[in-house]
Amino acid sequence: MNPLATIQKIYFIGIGGIGMSALARYFHAKGVEVSGYDRTSTPLTRALEDSGIKIHYEERVDLAPKDADVVVYTPAIPAQHAELVYYKEHGYTVVKRSDVLQWITESSFNICVGGTHGKTTVTTMIAHLLRHSGYGCNAFLGGISANYQTNFWSNERNVVVVEADEYDRSFLKLVPDIAVITAMDPDHLDIYGTAEEVEKAFIQFSQKVKPGGCLVTKYGLKRGADLKAAHHFEYSVDNTAAGVHAADIKVEQGSYRFDVVAENWKLNDVVLHVGGLHNIENVLAAITVAKYLQIGDEQIKAAVADFKGVHRRFEYALKNTAHTLIDDYAHHPEELRALISGVRSLFGKEQLVLVFQPHLFSRTKDLADAFAESLDMADEVILLPIYPARELPMEGVSSELILNKMKLKHKQVLDKEVMKGWMKEHKPGLVVMAGAGDIDAQVQAVKELLL
Numbered sequence: 001m002n003p004l005a006t007i008q009k010i011y012f013i014g015i016g017g018i019g020m021s022a023l024a025r026y027f028h029a030k031g032v033e034v035s036g037y038d039r040t041s042t043p044l045t046r047a048l049e050d051s052g053i054k055i056h057y058e059e060r061v062d063l064a065p066k067d068a069d070v071v072v073y074t075p076a077i078p079a080q081h082a083e084l085v086y087y088k089e090h091g092y093t094v095v096k097r098s099d100v101l102q103w104i105t106e107s108s109f110n111i112c113v114g115g116t117h118g119k120t121t122v123t124t125m126i127a128h129l130l131r132h133s134g135y136g137c138n139a140f141l142g143g144i145s146a147n148y149q150t151n152f153w154s155n156e157r158n159v160v161v162v163e164a165d166e167y168d169r170s171f172l173k174l175v176p177d178i179a180v181i182t183a184m185d186p187d188h189l190d191i192y193g194t195a196e197e198v199e200k201a202f203i204q205f206s207q208k209v210k211p212g213g214c215l216v217t218k219y220g221l222k223r224g225a226d227l228k229a230a231h232h233f234e235y236s237v238d239n240t241a242a243g244v245h246a247a248d249i250k251v252e253q254g255s256y257r258f259d260v261v262a263e264n265w266k267l268n269d270v271v272l273h274v275g276g277l278h279n280i281e282n283v284l285a286a287i288t289v290a291k292y293l294q295i296g297d298e299q300i301k302a303a304v305a306d307f308k309g310v311h312r313r314f315e316y317a318l319k320n321t322a323h324t325l326i327d328d329y330a331h332h333p334e335e336l337r338a339l340i341s342g343v344r345s346l347f348g349k350e351q352l353v354l355v356f357q358p359h360l361f362s363r364t365k366d367l368a369d370a371f372a373e374s375l376d377m378a379d380e381v382i383l384l385p386i387y388p389a390r391e392l393p394m395e396g397v398s399s400e401l402i403l404n405k406m407k408l409k410h411k412q413v414l415d416k417e418v419m420k421g422w423m424k425e426h427k428p429g430l431v432v433m434a435g436a437g438d439i440d441a442q443v444q445a446v447k448e449l450l451l
Contacts, residue, residue, distance in 0.1 A: 003093070004103045007069045012036035013084055014074035015055055016045040019097050019165065022140045022152040023072065026104070028053055029154050035065055037083060044144075061086045068092065072100055075168045076390045098170030101140065105160050105174055108138070111289060112174045114164035114205050115182030115218075116198070117335040118282055122182055124310045125286035127153075127161040132303035133295050137161045143329070146308035146315070164205065166198070167191065171205050178214045178292065179206060179229070180285050184221050185334050190362040190391075199223045216288050218281070219243075233262075233288050237281035244288050246280050254346060256280055260287055270301055274309040275316075275326075276342025283307070314342060317433075317443050323450045324430050327443045331359040331436035333370035340377040343432060353428040354378035355419060355446075357435030358386045361394040364401060372405035380410035380428075382419055387437025416442055424449045 010027050012020050015036025021044050028034045028051060035054040038045055045055050056063045064083045071087045071094045087094050105112075113123040120142040127139035128147055136157035142165070144151050164171035164179070168191060184202045185195075192198045199222060206227045209215055215229030219242035224234070236242035240261075249258040258280060260267040272283055283304055290300050309315060318325035324347070330339045336356070343352060356375060358364045364371070364386055375381045383399040399413045414422060423431070423446050431450065433443055 002103050002106055003070065007032055009033045009035075009065065009068050011065050011068040011071045012073075013071065013081065014038060014077045015048065015053070016040070016042050017074045017076060017097075018044070018142050018144075018151055019140070019163070020072065020074050021045075021048055023097060023100055024048055024053060025051070025150070025152040026138075026140070026154070029152075035068075037064065059083060070095060070100075072097055075170075078390065096168070096170065098165070098168070098173045101162060101170075102173040104140075105162065108158045108160045109177045110175060111137070111159070111161045111178045111180070112164040112171070112176035112205075113162070113180040113182070113285075114166060114171050114202065115180070116166065116185045116187040117330075117332050117338070118182035118218075118278065119163050119165075119180075120329070121279065121282045121310050121313050122180055122285045123161060123163040125283055125304075125307060126180075126289050128307055129286055129290045129295065129300060129303045130159070130161065130293075131155075132306055133290070133299040135159075135290075135293060135295055141310075143310040143313060146311055147306070166201060166205075169201055172201065172208065174205075174208065176209050176213065178216065178289055179209045180289065181206065181215070181217045181221065181227065182282070182285065183218060183334065184223065185332065187332055187363070187367075190360075203227065214289075214292050216285055216292075218285070219245075231292065233292070235281065235284040235288055237277055237284065244284055246284060249277075249280065251346065260284060262288075262291070265291065267297055267300065271305045272307065273305065274307060274314060275346050276314045276338065277345050278338035278342055279309075279314065312440055314339065318447045318450060322429065323427070325443070325447055325450060326432045327440060328432060328434045329436055330434040331363070333367055333374040336371070336374040336434060337377065339432065339434060340374065343430070344377075347430055350430045351379045351428065353380045353382070353426075353431045355382045355384065355431065355433045355439070357384040357437045357439040358399055358402065359436040360389055361386055361391050361397045364399070365394060365397045368401045368405055371402045372407075375402065375411075376406055376408045378408070378432075381406065381408055381412075382422065383411070383413045384416060384419065384435070384439060385413070387435065387439070389437065420445055420449060 016038035130137040136155040141151040142163040214231040219234040219236035235244040
């Protein structure tokens with residue numbers, strides 16, 4: 001039985017996570033009593049508190065509610081967390097975020113966006129296109145939409161746009177009417193073990209599409225031939241063999257103007273104000289979904305032109321005649337490659353200083369060679385120490401592991417304070433700060449130092 005209808009009080013362990021906070025907002029909007037724990041106060045938790053949700057920041061069982069109908073936790077929470085252990089030992093209904101998403105999507109028309117990178121931007125683009133055009137949807141995003149300053153919104157239309165997270169295989173709990181797959185690169189090898197297992201999981205995800213449903217995939221995926229659905233569309237930014245591709249791309253004052261060419265339709269003069277060639281590719285996926293839903297061409301173009309992006313996805317923290325500072329969530333070698341290529345497409349040969357904070361010891365160990373190769377595309381690289389997230393240190397695994405594999409001449413590992421001192425002294429013209437840890441907390445300080 002779907003327990004959604006009976007929940008009156010719900011408690012989140014790790015409520016400040018981007019996916020968890022979207023669920024907290026969902027239940028709060030439904031009139032359910034919501035409370036939660038997180039390790040630290042952030043702008044996201046403060047926004048939840050401002051809306052009336054109670055949050056505490058100490059791992060204390062006495063502060064955790066004893067009358068919760070359901071307890072939701074994120075995989076980022078350690079198994080030995082005192083509150084989580086208490087709820088499990090005392091017979092509460094304790095579920096993961098993915099279980100709750102499964103309950104929510106069991107009776108709706110679902111657009112589920114998966115991929116080892118690109119999924120947050122594509123999810124946000126699709127949700128924005130549906131909202132801006134008046135089509136309407138409920139949105140569960142893995143980032144904060146710059147248009148609406150939130151990662152969740154609701155609508156009376158029974159359509160859900162949701163980010164399908166491959167971590168912990170949680171996306172296999174969803175049943176899409178429309179599925180999007182943006183990438184199937186090796187990641188989360190602490191869960192999957194091998195690249196082949198990652199690919200296998202995405203093939204399983206594609207098989208979850210409902211009979212008669214639609215699958216939209218990036219052209220040229222390694223196991224692309226194994227991805228099938230009643231309606232299958234492939235997209236590419238530049239490969240004309242793809243069913244949907246961009247043509248006649250022009251850069252105009254930091255924005256892109258291009259045509260979208262498909263097998264039986266064409267969209268002329270699409271304008272996208274978000275930087276990075278990879279974002280043209282991302283918007284092709286979103287446009288393909290909108291066309292499948294029969295949203296009008298002019299509505300699609302107006303929505304794309306109005307799209308302001310996602311916080312920490314090629315986000316300009318500073319842009320003036322002397323300095324440009326870009327903040328980005330890139331934490332996988334392919335994301336870094338796309339990010340640097342996108343910066344180059346807009347800023348040409350301008351000297352590019354990249355500050356990168358590796359995320360997870362396991363990912364650093366598994367992908368050190370690929371990280372080094374991508375980072376070598378910059379002119380100068382500053383590596384911060386690894387952000388451990390849920391992991392304990394691993395012997396021999398540090399940011400120096402990447403540094404020592406890089407061919408670039410100008411490279412160094414600095415802690416945050418020394419990095420800021422370097423910025424103050426050198427004041428570079430083009431800086432990109434990338435990573436999924438807490439590097440974003442340094443962006444404002446770097447901006448002020450550059451100014």
